[in-house]
Amino acid sequence: MDVKAYMTQLGQQARAASRQMAKANTGVKNAALIAIAEAIEAQREALTAANQIDLDNGRNNGLEPAMLDRLELTPARIDTMIEGLQQVAALPDPVGEISDMNYRPSGIQVGKMRVPLGVIGIIYESRPNVTVEAASLCLKSGNATILRGGSESINSNQAIARCIAQGLEQAGLPHSAVQVVETTDRAAVGELITMPAYVDVIVPRGGKGLIERISNDARVPVIKHLDGICHVYIDAEADPQKAIDIAINAKTHRYGVCNAMETLLVHSAVADLILPKLAQLYAEKGVELRGCEQTRAIIDCVSATEADWQTEYLAPILAIRVVDDLDAAIDHINQYSSQHTESIITENYTLARRFLAEVDSSSVMVNASTRFADGFEYGLGAEIGISTDKIHARGPVGLEGLTSQKYIVLGDGQIRV
Amino acid sequence: MDVKAYMTQLGQQARAASRQMAKANTGVKNAALIAIAEAIEAQREALTAANQIDLDNGRNNGLEPAMLDRLELTPARIDTMIEGLQQVAALPDPVGEISDMNYRPSGIQVGKMRVPLGVIGIIYESRPNVTVEAASLCLKSGNATILRGGSESINSNQAIARCIAQGLEQAGLPHSAVQVVETTDRAAVGELITMPAYVDVIVPRGGKGLIERISNDARVPVIKHLDGICHVYIDAEADPQKAIDIAINAKTHRYGVCNAMETLLVHSAVADLILPKLAQLYAEKGVELRGCEQTRAIIDCVSATEADWQTEYLAPILAIRVVDDLDAAIDHINQYSSQHTESIITENYTLARRFLAEVDSSSVMVNASTRFADGFEYGLGAEIGISTDKIHARGPVGLEGLTSQKYIVLGDGQIRV
Numbered sequence: 001m002d003v004k005a006y007m008t009q010l011g012q013q014a015r016a017a018s019r020q021m022a023k024a025n026t027g028v029k030n031a032a033l034i035a036i037a038e039a040i041e042a043q044r045e046a047l048t049a050a051n052q053i054d055l056d057n058g059r060n061n062g063l064e065p066a067m068l069d070r071l072e073l074t075p076a077r078i079d080t081m082i083e084g085l086q087q088v089a090a091l092p093d094p095v096g097e098i099s100d101m102n103y104r105p106s107g108i109q110v111g112k113m114r115v116p117l118g119v120i121g122i123i124y125e126s127r128p129n130v131t132v133e134a135a136s137l138c139l140k141s142g143n144a145t146i147l148r149g150g151s152e153s154i155n156s157n158q159a160i161a162r163c164i165a166q167g168l169e170q171a172g173l174p175h176s177a178v179q180v181v182e183t184t185d186r187a188a189v190g191e192l193i194t195m196p197a198y199v200d201v202i203v204p205r206g207g208k209g210l211i212e213r214i215s216n217d218a219r220v221p222v223i224k225h226l227d228g229i230c231h232v233y234i235d236a237e238a239d240p241q242k243a244i245d246i247a248i249n250a251k252t253h254r255y256g257v258c259n260a261m262e263t264l265l266v267h268s269a270v271a272d273l274i275l276p277k278l279a280q281l282y283a284e285k286g287v288e289l290r291g292c293e294q295t296r297a298i299i300d301c302v303s304a305t306e307a308d309w310q311t312e313y314l315a316p317i318l319a320i321r322v323v324d325d326l327d328a329a330i331d332h333i334n335q336y337s338s339q340h341t342e343s344i345i346t347e348n349y350t351l352a353r354r355f356l357a358e359v360d361s362s363s364v365m366v367n368a369s370t371r372f373a374d375g376f377e378y379g380l381g382a383e384i385g386i387s388t389d390k391i392h393a394r395g396p397v398g399l400e401g402l403t404s405q406k407y408i409v410l411g412d413g414q415i416r417v
Numbered sequence: 418m419d420v421k422a423y424m425t426q427l428g429q430q431a432r433a434a435s436r437q438m439a440k441a442n443t444g445v446k447n448a449a450l451i452a453i454a455e456a457i458e459a460q461r462e463a464l465t466a467a468n469q470i471d472l473d474n475g476r477n478n479g480l481e482p483a484m485l486d487r488l489e490l491t492p493a494r495i496d497t498m499i500e501g502l503q504q505v506a507a508l509p510d511p512v513g514e515i516s517d518m519n520y521r522p523s524g525i526q527v528g529k530m531r532v533p534l535g536v537i538g539i540i541y542e543s544r545p546n547v548t549v550e551a552a553s554l555c556l557k558s559g560n561a562t563i564l565r566g567g568s569e570s571i572n573s574n575q576a577i578a579r580c581i582a583q584g585l586e587q588a589g590l591p592h593s594a595v596q597v598v599e600t601t602d603r604a605a606v607g608e609l610i611t612m613p614a615y616v617d618v619i620v621p622r623g624g625k626g627l628i629e630r631i632s633n634d635a636r637v638p639v640i641k642h643l644d645g646i647c648h649v650y651i652d653a654e655a656d657p658q659k660a661i662d663i664a665i666n667a668k669t670h671r672y673g674v675c676n677a678m679e680t681l682l683v684h685s686a687v688a689d690l691i692l693p694k695l696a697q698l699y700a701e702k703g704v705e706l707r708g709c710e711q712t713r714a715i716i717d718c719v720s721a722t723e724a725d726w727q728t729e730y731l732a733p734i735l736a737i738r739v740v741d742d743l744d745a746a747i748d749h750i751n752q753y754s755s756q757h758t759e760s761i762i763t764e765n766y767t768l769a770r771r772f773l774a775e776v777d778s779s780s781v782m783v784n785a786s787t788r789f790a791d792g793f794e795y796g797l798g799a800e801i802g803i804s805t806d807k808i809h810a811r812g813p814v815g816l817e818g819l820t821s822q823k824y825i826v827l828g829d830g831q832i833r834v
Contacts, residue, residue: 019751023775096774102796108785110795113773117807200807221638221808242830249832334436343826356530356825357513358440368525368828377833378527378824379519390534390617391638392809395824407795407812408773409760411785413659415666416794 001183007191010146011198013176014119018144020174022116026093028171029140036167037085040132043163044078050159051128058152070126071153081132084382088136091381094399095142098408108414112405116142118200120402121192122384123148123214125206128156134203135164135178137384141402144177146199148192151184158182193218203384203397208312223397225385227312228258228340230370233329233355235346236269240277242367243270243345247278249369250343252285256314258386259341259363259373263309263319265329268294271322275299287316294322309336326351330358337361339388341373341395362388362395418600424608427563428615430593431536435561437591439533443510445588446557453584454502457549460580461495467576468545475569487543488570498549501799505553508798511816512559515825525831529822533559535617537819538609539801540565540631542623545573551620552581552595554801558819561594563616565609568601575599610635620801620814625729640814642802644729645675645757647787650746650772652763653686657694659784660687660762664695666786667760669702673731675803676758676780676790680726680736682746685711688739692716704733711739726753743768747775754778756805758790758812779805779812 021029040047051073058068094114101111120143122134131147138145149157161180168175181188193202193214202222204214215222232250234243250261266274271294279299282289289301290308301320308319309332323329326344333342343365344355352366363373373395375383380398387393393401438446457464468490475485511531518528537560539551548564555562566574578597585592598605610619610631619639621631632639649667651660667678683691688711696716699706706718707725718737725736726749740746743761750759760782761772769783780790790812792800797815804810810818 019775019777022777104794104796106789106794108782108789108794113781115777118777216636219633221806223808239830245830245832253833358436360436360439360532360535361823363824363826364530365525365826366828367830368826369832371833372523372525372826372828372831373824377521377523377525379521389638390821391640392821394821404807404809404811406778407780407790409780409782409785409789411783411789413656413662413784414789415662415786416670416788 001185003183003185003187004191006183007188007195008198010179010181011119011195014144014146014179015198017174017177018116018118021139021142021144021177022095024142024173028173029093029142030089032139032167032171032173033085033089033136035170036132036136036164037082039163039166040078040082040085040160043159044075047073047078047156047159047163050155053155054153061152063152067126067152071128071156073128073156077129081129084133085136088140088382091140091399093140094403106414107411109410111408113408114400114403115406116403119144119146119198121146121148121199121202121220123189123192123202123204123206123210124150125210126150126153128153128160130205131157131160131180132164133382134384137382137399138402139178141399143402146179146181146192148181148189154184189214190217193220196220205385221392223385223387223393223401224389225258226388227338228260229262229310229312229336229338230259230340231263231265231333231337231342232261232370233265233333233342233344234267234270234274235326235344235348235351236267237348237351238270238345239347240270240274243274244277244281246343246345246367246369248281250371251282251287251318252316253369253371255316257371259370260314261318261370262311262313263321263336265321265323265332268322268324271295271298275320282318285316287318289318289320291320292322295320312338326354330355333359333361340386341365341370343368343370362386418602420600420602420604421608423600424605424612425615427596427598428536428612431561431563431596432615434591434594435533435535438556438559438561438594439512441559441590445590446510446559447506449556449584449588449590450502450506450553452587453549453553453581454499456580456583457495457499457502457577460576461492464490464495464573464576464580467572470572471570478569480569484543484569488545488573490545490573494546498546501550502553505557505799508557508816510557511820523831524828526827528825530825531820532823533820536561536563536615538563538565538616538619540606540609540619540621540623540627541567542627543567543570545570545577547622548574548577548597549581550799551801554799554816554819556595558816560819563596563598563609565598565606571601606631607634610637613637622802638809640802640804640810640818641806642675643805644755645677646679646727646729646753646755647676647757648680648682648750648754648759649678649787650682650750650759650761651684651687651691652743652761652765652768653684654765654768655687655762656764657687657691660691661694661698663760663762663784663786665698667788668699668704668735669733670786670788672733674788676787677731678735678787679728679730680738680753682738682740682749685739685741688712688715692737699735702733704735706735706737708737709739712737729755743771747772750776750778757803758782758787760785760787779803
């Protein structure tokens with residue numbers, strides 16, 4: 001197979017389909033989403049059978065249990081895929097929204113119209129349900145999509161692709177609006193990320209290694225999410241109960257997620273009061289603590305090294321540092337944060353306002369758990385990822401992040417003088 | 418000189434300064450802009466003397482007259498620089514704007530805050546006034562800047578840099594908030610565009626060759642403007658006078674600008690009526706016409722080749738094509754446009770609405786000259802460039818395009834359940 005020719009063909013088809021998708025009205029796009037949901041419901045057995053092939057191959061190839069778990073399409077996960085499609089159908093359509101129309105002295109009226117990005121390339125690892133999630137968000141936002149899933153889920157992804165094609169066709173949309181790459185050849189990824197004529201943006205979903213590789217090699221813009229080294233700062237004027245509730249929730253609600261707290265900063269004035277209680281609660285949950293010297297003078301824990309401040313544990317481990325004021329907390333965050341999500345716990349108005357303004361992360365919070373940094377919790381309906389980039393979209397990326405705004409100008413014959 | 422070490426140092430200083438700039442309030446930033454204007458006014462003689470060195474070197478090195486013209490800091494251009502600074506000081510500050518604060522079912526309140534991008538690298542060619550224009554927009558939007566001008570304007574740029582440093586210092590802002598690269602070594606550009614730790618976005622200003630090179634080699638996002646192959650489509654239901662006024666203005670108001678029309682599309686039903694009048698007016702202005710076969714059946718002109726549809730002439734040359742309907746016009750535009758600016762001339766509501774929705778360019782107009790695609794005309798106050806990219810910012814990029822939005826979350830102790 002000539003991978004370059006094949007990917008070029010997918011790209012050309014996607015570009016052509018993107019023009020149709022940009023014109024498709026909300027009703028048609030919603031009908032396609034519902035038809036895809038119905039096709040998945042009708043083809044549960046075929047999906048499960050295809051997934052079983054992937055699972056068998058995975059076991060034979062010695063895939064780790066965690067990978068096999070992510071690969072599996074359980075009945076509950078198929079239900080979730082169907083519900084997700086229905087939810088995306090129910091979301092408002094961002095495309096075509098006109099805003100800020102103002103008259104200028106020349107007599108022209110200038111404003112902005114929200115438009116799809118065009119063709120979105122999605123590169124992901126083993127979870128086959130990403131195929132439906134990503135396709136549905138791109139479809140609703142009027143984009144064409146090229147999906148490249150992990151090679152270990154190829155049969156599952158192809159089966160899902162057939163459901164998507166059926167739903168698109170039923171709604172009268174071009175089936176190349178959503179294309180799943182059929183080859184497992186790794187060269188396909190290299191082509192996909194270097195076709196600026198056919199692909200407008202790449203969204204990689206997966207581990208930091210994958211995302212760094214793609215960002216380095218891409219010749220099209222990448223909406224990327226690297227790591228989540230999130231901080232909670234307990235200020236001297238924190239409400240102790242809020243501080244404890246949030247510090248426990250942000251670390252222990254789920255360990256393997258990007259919005260979990262990895263480093264806790266505590267003001268020296270309240271460290272004696274707060275840290276012993278927290279240490280006891282963390283111990284009950286089996287969280288290993290690694291503290292700075294001041295922390296270790298108060299509670300019993302191992303010594304934190306420079307590496308700890310830079311680590312996204314994704315595990316029941318927490319680094320703790322005692323700081324002397326807000327500036328020291330912000331300095332620590334600016335130095336070590338991955339600019340994902342940080343929260344201050346305080347009752348002090350001025351410090352809360354400074355933290356919001358001065359912390360340069362995609363989500364900055366006051367008196368709330370970092371675990372809220374999520375498209376559903378923010379009301380975006382769904383998310384294609386959480387961007388730690390600074391341009392285009394920061395934080396959870398929903399339908400709006402898959403669009404941009406062009407200028408529109410209404411005149412009645414104006415010329416420039 | 419160790420260029421890598423030098424550029425790394427500039428980057429580190431810029432990153433540190435960007436934190437100060439992000440905190441600087443509107444009054445302080447405006448005071449710096451005014452102080453820079455005053456420093457330029459006070460140092461007119463020094464600026465002119467430094468510029469004279471560049472002009473002499475340029476002449477000795479055989480620079481073309483057009484390049485020498487762009488390089489020259491005339492008294493009028495110094496006036497314009499001073500006025501530009503005063504205008505940017507008068508613009509609203511985009512930083513800190515909070516929008517869309519909504520309560521979520523969990524009780525948290527979620528919205529967005531507009532924030533600077535951080536460090537912006539500007540790469541430009543000979544015009545030294547860009548140094549002040551770019552620096553003032555980055556300063557007002559709370560960013561630190563590293564400016565790399567053309568080597569032929571190094572003395573002028575250094576003299577301007579001294580005025581900027583003086584103004585920053587006077588306002589109490591770090592002078593490394595605006596740094597002008599002091600070496601003319603080309604390796605400095607290579608370093609600047611591959612320091613993602615220190616530079617958040619690159620804005621290249623110059624010819625297409627420069628911008629393509631930078632886009633290819635950059636490892637940080639680039640806000641870029643490639644070419645402007647702009648179209649005007651005269652529909653069957655166009656008001657003939659508006660059509661003629663706009664077609665003449667869009668082509669002949671200025672030839673060397675990116676928002677000039679390069680291809681005129683005319684509906685076949687009105688070609689007989691419109692083209693002879695236009696041909697006469699263009700002939701009076703010395704515009705060479707290159708037409709499709711249908712055009713040549715109506716007016717006398719040379720034959721347009723495939724290359725003509727793909728060319729940004731930046732000259733008194735116009736390609737003309739007769740089309741049979743709106744779909745054919747949109748197909749032509751989608752195939753050949755550089756997605757800069759297109760305008761339809763029509764009195765038909767439905768066709769105007771379709772053109773606005775379906776043409777995928779950064780500015781789409783109805784009954785207005787493409788020459789309006791400009792930051793000043795759109796009311797942005799000033800522009801750092803016109804983006805033909807699809808993500809982050811499309812069209813004229815003003816202060817807002819030099820910022821992005823982070824999420825802010827206000828809670829009173831909420832945890833994720």
